[in-house]
Amino acid sequence: MATTTTTTRFARRAAAALLAAGSIAGLASVPAFAAPAAPAPAPAATAPAPATPAAETESDASFTKGTRVTFRNDTGSTVWVREHEVFTSWFSATALQPGQSKAYTGNFAGVDDVQLRVFRSAEDAKENSVFKAIEVDGENPAWGCPWLSVSYQSKSYWVGTVHHYVSPIAGAAFTGKRHGDSDYFKNFELHMTKGWS
Numbered sequence: 001m002a003t004t005t006t007t008t009r010f011a012r013r014a015a016a017a018l019l020a021a022g023s024i025a026g027l028a029s030v031p032a033f034a035a036p037a038a039p040a041p042a043p044a045a046t047a048p049a050p051a052t053p054a055a056e057t058e059s060d061a062s063f064t065k066g067t068r069v070t071f072r073n074d075t076g077s078t079v080w081v082r083e084h085e086v087f088t089s090w091f092s093a094t095a096l097q098p099g100q101s102k103a104y105t106g107n108f109a110g111v112d113d114v115q116l117r118v119f120r121s122a123e124d125a126k127e128n129s130v131f132k133a134i135e136v137d138g139e140n141p142a143w144g145c146p147w148l149s150v151s152y153q154s155k156s157y158w159v160g161t162v163h164h165y166v167s168p169i170a171g172a173a174f175t176g177k178r179h180g181d182s183d184y185f186k187n188f189e190l191h192m193t194k195g196w197s
Helices: 004-031 060-064 124-128
Strands: 066-073 079-086 094-096 101-105 113-119 134-139 147-150 154-158 164-165 173-178 185-194
Touching: 060 164, 066 094, 066 113, 079 101, 079 124, 094 101, 113 124, 113 173, 134 185, 147 173, 147 185, 154 164
Parallel strands: 066 185
Antiparallel strands: 066 101, 079 094, 079 113, 113 134, 134 147, 147 154, 164 173, 173 185
16 A cells, blocks of 8 residues: 555655656747748739639548438328437437428437438337338448448439439438539438338
8 A cells, every 4th residue: 555655645746747847848948929921022924813613623622521312202101200409319200291202311420420210100210210211321421422321222323323222121212413602512312112011
């Protein structure tokens, strides 16, 4: 016990001495205020910027964009859609009648994707069981091509790409398309074209 106490006291004193020495040495070498940098010389005259902005390209700039998935019900029956909120929390279900659509967005730190669960009944949607849902996931990774997944079938999308999905469990069919980017989002459209078998 005495050895442990002595060792602890010695370590505390050594740490305090090093901290004090570093602080004093640091004060001598760092000026109180740094002088402002000299202004940069004016650039040489160049051609004026083009009137229209350049088309967006797939690049690391996509890291700053969120994801938007516009889900449309093109079946003959009502479907219920739940959107993932955070961790294990999901928003309440939205009933989409045939012909209706709704845009879902993810655009904040750590959650720039859109995760949905599609259900065939209000009761299933209330239960929110992954085993009774068709999972949809729209992703905009920091690097690489954005992708859309339906029933765990992931497909990459460039602007204008169209893909078709058939859920292996439910038999439901979907058509996905990626549209041009907006200021804040990579834009997907997903049509549910056939309901549960």
